[in-house]
Amino acid sequence: MATWNLDWLSLRPAGDPALPPDVIRRNPTDFAHLARYAAHLDADIVGLQEVDTPAAAALIFPKPEYRVILTDDAIPQHVGIAVRRGIDVQINPELKALDVAPPGALHHLRGGLDVTLHDHTGGPDLRILVIHLKSGCWDRPLKERGYSCPILREQFAILDDWVLQRQDEGVAFAVMGDFNRRLTAADPLMQELEADAPMTLTTSGRANPCWGGNYFIDHILLGNDARQWLRADSLRVMLFHPAADEEKARLSDHCPVSVRLNLPARETGSAVTPAGGDARGRG
Template identity: 55%
Template sequence: MLLVTMPPNVCLAGPIKIATWNLDWLTSDPEGQKSIPPDVYRRQPADFARLSAYAQKLDADVIGFQEVDQPRTAAMVFPLSRYAIVMSDDRIEQRVGIAVKRMLHVTRNRDLTALNVYPPTAPHALRSGLDVTIADGSSTLRVLVVHLKTGCWDNPWNERGHSCPTLENQFEILNDWILERTDEGQPFAIIGDFNRRLAPHDPFYMALTHDAPLTLTTSGRASPCWGGEYFIDHLLLGGGAEHWMAPGSLRVATFKNTDIPPDHLSDHCPVSIKLSPP
């Protein structure tokens, strides 16, 4: 485990704001990287400045992010003067990570590499989950940041196409992780891009709640991001943390510069909630 050292015995004066944000192929590497599709738009300095301004306005204490290539790139959005950045060890361009305000303690746990359910012979790997423990001096929260297999957004549970069985396998891995946290009595959150329009009666979500109570914070809501869509970015709470959410605190930070193409910012908007630990 890696401990990111913060000031000791710090307690927050109010709720903790936690968010998830897919940053859509965010890279600071020069063009020509073979691992990045040639049609991916490379953000310019003005684009990074806009993203950083939105992050500052979001002002979340914890942001789980997806599709970022390296910590140096993440720091261009979440400045190191305010945030500690931890990212998965995957050797891919679309990594997951987390930015945590420096008033909090962050302990890194082993990456959930089991989410890469592909065999070693597969042409590319799936993304690991980033597993950290966050503490404010009085309470702790285990946070798993994920970016799951795309292509099974609202398809039937029993569809045998390539995406749905893969996503089902990943949900089985998530269920195992949830059961471990439940057995340990550890409050937790799973946040990120699930690439699934989860709902209380969705079989994928119901598989997670069979043995452990969860709160799907986006339940019954639609996102206003880029004109309106159903949520695929979610924040799930369990292990006791399902009782921590401040009522009515779900927010989607939409982009105001509607004349700027989504690939200059992101095709996903930040989704956040507020937690009030005991």
């Protein structure tokens, strides 16, 4: 399973008022390059951020192989998920509360996509929340009034409520996406989440090699039984080649981040590895 922010993926023409004027419109060659990277990633489940429409996503995750589901937010930056055909998907009510902007706000925030995956091999269910939180408070102290920190903290409180519900239900779950926060085990926001529900931050203690290296803001968190399904040392970051600045604008400023899970089969209790290869690159 992977998470990938696709950086304003849209089919809108130049000059469309829904997009900022500095957003580069990708041409067919750019979409073809992204599709080749997606094929190389070869993930069964991909959490998506900054995708405008299902049609745009389908150029990268083709319909014969993947089902794409996006939120219905009234903005061009939707979150969503691409799920390999053969995995049953139950769509749960969106976590619209993550859009903490007032109703009359000029710019709204993104809601969360909430789905439950049913393994066709007879294994256990996995509940997944895909998110894209407010940017600007990457590692600032939470007492800061600027840098979007109050908004991010409000979103984390909503996220904490969702996690608590999954903890009470006892269902295996994952939260993945662009947190816009350089989460570590020592981060107060991560500690607040774990105080109520122990979770595994799969990116903990690692540096992200994407586009020359940085700290992770794209994360995959696992809770309840999903923590036990994580394959050790399976964290991967798929890098783009060549790693040139002009390519970043035409591909994405985020690289796909992935882990592998071994889901136990319901019939025998033995481990079943989902189809699909590891993402390439360094974790």
